[in-house]
Amino acid sequence: MNIVVLVKQVPDSGVDRNLRTDDNTVDRGSANNVINEMDEYAIEEALKIKEAHGGEVTILTMGPDQATESIRKALSMGPDKAVHVLDDALAGSCAVTTSKVLSAALGQLNADLVLCGAESTDGRVQVLPHMLAERLGVAALTGARKLTVDGSTLTIERQTEEGYEVITAETPAVVSVWDTINEPRYPSFKGIMAAKKKPVQTLPLGDLGVAPAEVGRAGATSAVLEHSKRPPRSSGTKVTDEGAGGTQLVEFLATEKFV
Template sequence: MNIVVLVKQVPDSGAERSLAGDGNTVDRTGGTNVINEMDEYAIEEALRLKDETGGQVTLLTVGPDHALESVRKALSMGPDAAVHVSDEAIAGSDALGTAKVLAAALGTLEYDLILSGAESTDGGVQVMPHMLAELLDIAALTGARKLTADGDGFLVERQTEDGYEVVRASGKAIVSVWDTINTPRYPSLKGIMAAKRKPVTAVTLAELGVPAGEVGAAGAATTVLSAEPRPVRGAGQRVEDTGDGGEKLVEYLAAEKFV
């Protein structure tokens, strides 16, 4: 089975994040960029399926040159190769523009299954699998907590707020996964050394046949009108217990509509 895993480099959610000079996009030039956490679970699931069925796992990412750092780290987990789409014209793309680029890149690859994280920590819109399924005319099985290769298709337990749904798709599919699906492996020293020798194919928009005017900020179908920094957290209300602390606490909770 040939599996493609979508990988995204994102700003570390545990570090201070800021907007770029335009005030409307995330600053990605700092040294705190990492693999999107959910994508690590997708990589682990791809490797598990490869162990069961054979085949190859290929990573696919869209991003600037420094995204290659995260690709190499992802390769150290065990995938066989990677494709890195890098082009200055892509900067500022919205989800639809990114989907167009990914779909064009996927059109050059042989795959039976596409895996991705359920969401990215810098966007969290959860639309990419659906957009790619539409552009590629394949099934989308999203929010998986369990994935099984099932004959000529795939069986998924789809996580919901009330439990899970069991859904199946025949033929090629894209599956997004939650962090409940597995526990990603830690790269070994052998894996880290091997990742340096694994092939990473660099691709541009021109090579994919994607017009530059259809992506980037200029080609975006959505626009950020404004962005404001998070307000400074104010001081809390202190309740002094002079014998009636419990009553004061209940009054405060009631005023704030907690009770």
Template sequence: MSLRIVVCVKYVPDATGDRRFADDLTLDREITVVTVGPEDARDALRKALSMGADKAVHVEDDDLHGSDVMGTSLVLAKAVEKTGYDLVICGMASTDGVMGVLPALLAERLGVPQVTLLSEVAVDGGVVTGRRDGDTASEQLEASLPAVVSVTDQSGEARYPSFKGIMAAKKKPVESLDLDDLGLDADEVGLAGAWTAVDSATERPARTAGTIVKDEGEGGKQLAGFLAGQKFI
């Protein structure tokens, strides 16, 4: 009996690059959550396939533009149900939105248990178990399958795509779906269905030159005075 595992992948902007807002105040970005995103999101899916995944499902629809986490979780739940699953694995948070609530919303929409922020994960006998590390203690958690889990960056080292994996990924199936395939209306997602909205946005001011302290015997005092003026000490 095989275990059907669905891994949620989000295609996010380069953290080291410039980010810009579009005219409608949505972040100018390309997004996929396992299967949700524009055409370029296939790059993330192909990378996941080259790292060992067996197949991919890509939900692409122009009406998804501007979807917040509520709309994204709805689309993702419909896609996961259509695909079939035993265990859904999510990250702890994306590097663009950094909300960290999608796993909980997804579990609620699917009507299954959630076990979140795990540093270790194991599956045995229809039960998923894991360890959640806190500031002062660690918890051992478990849930019966089907379930949704989210993992931290301590859960393991990501494998790198090999040349063999990259070549194999070209032959692996990528199924394309749109809102009609999932039985969803446009007003349930996108900007029209979003529960949140950006009212305004301004670019971060350019970094100014720092204060240079010349040490002519009083450098230590000047540095201490500067730190005290900034209330660092």
């Protein structure tokens, strides 16, 4: 099975993240950038499928030069090769234009299965898997907590607030996963050394048939107009129970519209 895993480099969610003051986009230059957490689970699932059914795993990334760091980290986990969509015109691309570029790249890779995280920790819009499936004309199996492969048939348990739904489709398909699906492996020293020699193909927009004017801030369908820092947390309200504590607590909850 030919599996392609989408990997995005994002600012580390464990530290402060900022938007640029000039264009309101994510300030990646001053951040500690890492692989999007959910994408690590997608990589692990791809490797498990390869180990059980054979095939090849390719990492696909769209991002600036520094995204190469995350590509090598992803390859150290075990995938075979990577494709890096790299072009200065891509800076500031929205989800819609990102899906256009990635679908063009996927069209050249002939994937049986496209795996990705259910969301990215910087955007958190959860729409890219659906957009890619629509552009590619394939099934979208999203929000998987479990994936079963039986020949060309894919079955997922889609995680919901009430439990899960069972969804089945034939390959080719796009599957997005949550962090409940598996436990990603740690790269071994051997894997880290091997990753340095694995092929990474660079694709500019010209090779994908996408014009620069269609992407980036110029082609974006949405944009952040303004932003501000989250206000500091105010001190809490302490209720001292002198016989009417319960009433005071209910009044406070009602004021805050919790009840």
